[in-house]
Amino acid sequence: MSQTNGTKTTQLRRAAEDAFAEELEALRGADDRPRPPNWLLSPQAVVTYLMGGRLESGFEVTPKYIGDRRLMEVAVATLATDRALLLLGTPGTAKSWVSEHLAAAICGTSRLIVQGTAGTSEESIRYGWNYALLLAKGPSREAVVASPIVRAMEEGRIARVEELTRIPSETQDSFITILSEKTLPIPELNEEIAAARGFNLIATANNRDRGVNELSSALKRRFNTVVLPSPATIEAEIAIVESRVAALGRAFEIPAEPPGADQIRRVVTIFRELREGVTADGKSKVKQPSGTLSTAEAISVVGSGLALAAHFGNGHLSAHDLVSGISGAVIKDPVQDAIVWREYLETVVKERSEWKDFYRAARESA
Known part of the structure; x- marks a missing residue:
């Protein structure tokens, strides 16, 4: 049973029906479509809950699936x-x-x-x-x-x-x-x-x-x-990571500034290029590591970087805060994946002038 102190709960993670109770209640109040036996919402309202949308009352339902x-x-x-x-x-x-x-x-x-x-x-x-x-x-x-x-x-x-x-x-x-x-x-x-x-x-x-x-x-x-496929576009994956990291930051009360869009884009770009075996512009092939490099892992990397920035940095997510998390996600096999990661740094990251801070941080931590 969860305990509350004012409006905050001591529960580490709340179930969906508790965390989004207000949205579910708003949907039930506005839902006048037929419902299957014993369903609390109509099928259309369930999809609205998952995908997000604005109700006639103006109430905003946040997307759970992008x-x-x-x-x-x-x-x-x-x-x-x-x-x-x-x-x-x-x-x-x-x-x-x-x-x-x-x-x-x-x-x-x-x-x-x-x-x-x-x-x-x-x-x-x-x-x-x-x-x-x-x-x-x-x-x-x-x-x-x-x-x-x-x-x-x-x-x-x-x-x-x-x-x-x-x-x-x-x-x-x-x-x-x-x-x-x-x-x-x-x-x-x-x-x-x-x-x-x-x-x-x-x-x-x-x-x-x-x-x-x-x-x-x-x-x-x-x-x-x-x-359920991996996100089709980089913009969709960035939106997922941004949304989930923001929720994690609130849940764990991490005292850091929300990560900039450029840092999230950088993490997602690295994951997608290594996952797909080709750079974002389609011009160069890259070796693929043994791990999956999923969207969930990207969320974890950014979340861990935020915690590092908050507790051991200046509160602003930097390339230095991200590097250890990314390398840990990529290098599952200490021999083969380490080679893949070094090659990616030297042939892709090093050539991007706007990523010089990340390249330096990666080389320093190697």
Whole structure:
């Protein structure tokens, strides 16, 4: 439970439904379109919440996702049917972020979540037992410990599964009956749990991890897959980084000036060029490092640079504050990636007259 002191919360990170409660309330008040069973907003209002916009009252809804609106429309329309939604993409393409905000807008809670790992068990998806009650009274509904998935079924809400492909294949199959029959048998009680109207599931998966635990064809058929791409343009990626860094600065109360647009553009340019293997002007090819260099990593680099500037600098984000974060993001393999980074500095960064401060800082830290 969060505690508040005046208007501030002591909670390190608030769930989407709490952080954006005012926007969700404004949307509910203005929303007069038909809503699927047990939805708090209409599909159109959910997309407005995700993409941002101005309501007739003049209220501004901030964008949560900067990208193709059609992808969000497909995702929301999927959840209004009996198909589950799989958000697929490379690391850092906002899969978890979109999943959280979809659940918050549709059913009012994003907290019914299962984190997929190699150790995720069937009990995490289905149900477990309160062994004290089981021993005292024998098998009963009272002794059943419901998973977040079961709670979502009973309450008619959206459940979330993070990193579906990291869950062992034999455990993944626990979803098949839930998604196809919308029921979950409890053989020990000769009963079953039937999903209430409004229940659905959002899963995320990293498409670089497809070989970890490939989904069975039976499970794939239960999902409609929406692929979230990396930002199409540098301007879109800069807008994402700028927005998220500003939010992080407020959340962590970092006493530094907001980063200038030129510094964010520099970080995003480096990440995009190394990620795509070509300079922004298309004239020169560059070697690609082993890491993904995602938008999320760019946000982390700028955020870390702000903290350095605030606590160990003059409060203004400089090239010196950014260098260590960027090199740490690029160099995952200490041998091959280090070569890629040095070559990029000498053949690309050094030749840009407006980047001389960054080149000097990078050489000094090498």
